[in-house]
Amino acid sequence: METDGAPRFERFRDVLSRRQTKVVGAALLVIVVALLGWLGFEAYSAKSELEQARENAQQAKEALSDGRVEEGQRLADSAATHAQAANDATHSLPWSIAAAVPWLGSPFETGRQISGVVLGLASEVLKPSAQVGVAISPDKLFEGSRLNVRLLQENEPALSKISADARRLEAEASAIPEPAYLSVLGRARTEVQAQTAKITSLLENTALAARLAPSMMGADGPRTYFMGFQTNAEARGTGGILGGFGILHFENGKPTVEALGPNTELKGPFTPLDLGPEYAEQYGFANASTDFRNSNLSSHFPYAAQIWKSMWAQQSGINADGAIAIDPVALSYILGAVGPVTLADGEKVTKDNVVELTESIAYQRFPTDQTARKQYLQDIANAVVKKMTGTVESPRQLLEALGKAVGEGRIAAWSASPDEQKLLEETPLGHAVPADSAPYAAVVINNLGGNKMDYYLRREIEYAGDGCSADHRNTTVTVKLKSVAPDAPLPDYVAGANGVIPNIPFTMPSGSMLTSVRLVATKDAKILSAFSNGERIPVFTGTERGHPTFEIQVAIPPRQAGELVFRLSEPTVPGEPRVPIQPLIDSVVPSVQVPECSR
Known part of the structure; x- marks a missing residue:
């Protein structure tokens, strides 16, 4: 069992x-x-x-x-x-x-x-x-x-x-x-x-x-700044030509403005300011450090600021603590926050008309009397500044307006204090050409005609590039420029070619734009070719703060358009691609199609 x-x-x-x-x-x-x-x-x-x-x-x-x-x-x-x-x-x-x-x-x-x-x-x-x-x-x-x-x-x-x-x-x-x-x-x-x-x-x-x-703003003692009013109707590297100025004081956070005047009050003669051999080679021909008309050809605002400070010190004996730039579009934002102003004759200046009044109508209202026109513009500046520095009824709206203007580069600031300036250059207020080597494409317009036709200039900008696999990559910067000038006669001061040297055998229709288009590119970038309306053309080369520059000079007849193309070879470097926009009349949103690389 x-x-x-x-x-x-x-x-x-x-x-x-x-x-x-x-x-x-x-x-x-x-x-x-x-x-x-x-x-x-x-x-x-x-x-x-x-x-x-x-x-x-x-x-x-x-x-x-x-x-x-x-x-x-x-x-x-x-x-x-x-x-x-x-x-x-x-x-x-x-x-x-x-x-x-x-x-x-x-x-x-x-x-x-x-x-x-x-x-x-x-x-x-x-x-x-x-x-x-x-x-x-x-x-x-x-x-x-x-x-x-x-x-x-x-x-x-x-x-x-x-x-x-x-x-x-x-x-x-x-x-x-x-x-x-x-x-x-x-x-x-x-x-x-x-x-x-x-x-x-x-x-x-x-x-x-x-x-x-x-x-x-004067928490540790009074501060004084040269404040330049830039006129975008005649393009310069930092925005527009210096049209007028004022002296801005801050004491314990309270602003006051004095000595408002037209640009012609910066009479000189001035002793040149040494901004280094690179600057002298690029802009010395234009007497940029002694002639207010060419003081801001470079898009690097600290250069213009130091020149303005130097001019004012030589003329007044006052050594400013820094410089500030502002344009009429920024003033329109500020007037939207603080409200309109009324001139002595009863004319109202508002957020909706201040740009047209200062950049267009003033030239048509005073086509030949430059003294009267400058006084009119000074009257507007006085009224707006008085409103700006008065009691702030809506602080939130004012801060929003200032933030928008700074974000668009329409307000720039420079400090003579190296520590403050180092911090400023980390912000849009610094309006500085960066010293680093990350991808960069700044299109800088300068008016060569000595007229006010840039009020009618419209721009499109595209920066496109290959991927990150190779040590170098091909990139393309495309710039489209268009004139929207009216089909009606404009004053000669606005539409002429007063900046062209008389002996040069060069003619163009009234109302044409004669324009320098300079590309400030990524460090160590090389130009492969450049085209104007599909035709290959030569370029002028230079250097700006260690960045290579490539310049084309073009004429744009009234109501015409054109396209410039820069083809480059750039080092494949880490960093977000940047396309800073020069603050002119139009607001530009660039098309950036350059991959960000990690190496």
Whole structure:
């Protein structure tokens, strides 16, 4: 019986083992299904919470930018709550298990890093930004016409810390890997990177303003600046020819303006200013450092600023602490914030007519009486400046107007203090040709005809290039220029060719533009060829702050258009491609099709 029982026992044990295996398998299956269900729930939760957090973060940024501080606080709190929920979901047990699986876990690891960045953005950047915003809201920053520079100084450390935290989070966002699959997470990664970069840029500019504004606006003692009014109707490298000027004073945040005058009051003779051999070679022929008409041929504003400072010091004996440039389009933005002004004869100057009055109508109203025209323009400048430096009724609108003008390069500033100037050149206010080697294409227009026809100039600019695989790549800069001059006679002062040397046998129709088009290119770029309306042409070469320059001179008859093409070979270098836009009458959005390289 023992021999008979043994097989039955073995069979029983096999059956039991198979049943145990099935039970264990079933249990494991249940666990896997449960984990997958749990993971699905956490994934849905993370996705919805993350989307809500990002939306609230964007809304908080917009509210804080607009000065809606209380709304910004509420939205920042909401963003932090949703971001924490998303972060909890991406650190749950099933998510952690999934993230640990090679390749298959790639999207889960990406999702975890995205949620961490968004949480940091909400809790470490937006929430403290809202708290600082309460302290330095526009309504608190302005006291009548005075900017509360002490308040900015007190909050600068907090703003600098927030800016540093934002930079760290931007670096973390940039390091998030592309998921192996799941394009939805790939898109979320790209959107978070872009959102973080924008918020970081805004906060860095705010922190820089808090560091710069107090000292530049007289917190540590009175400051004096030469303020140049640029006339875009006659193009120059920094915008337009110097049409008039004023002396701007700041004391403890309060501005006052005096000595407003036309450009002809800068009589000279002036001793030339040495700005280095490169500058002398490029602009010495035009007596740029002694003739106000050519003082800003270069697009590098610090050159023009130093020349203006030198001229004013030689003429008045006053050594200014810096220089500021502003144009009529910027004045239109400011008048939109502070309201219109009325001249002595009852004429109203508004945001809608100030550009046309100063850049066009003034020349038609006074076609031959230059003294009367300059007085008229000075009357407008006096009225606008008085309004600007008076009591600020809507600080928020004024800051928005100034921000828009600065963003378009229509207000530029230079400081004689090296430390301040170094900071200024990190902002759009610096209007500087950069010293770095990242991709760069600045198209600089200078009027060669000595007329005011650039009021009718319209531009299109495209910068396109190959990929990043080789050490060098081909790039193309295309510039389209168009005249929208009216089909009606214009005063000779506007439409003539007063800047052309009389002995040169050169004629063109009245109202034509005679224009220098200079491309300031990426460092070490080489010109391969250049074309004007499809025809190959030679170029003048030079150097600007270490950047190669390529110049073409063209004539554009009234109501005609043309196209210039620069074909280049550039080093393949890291950095975002930049196409700064010269502030003229038209507003240009360049087309940039140059891939950003990482090496």
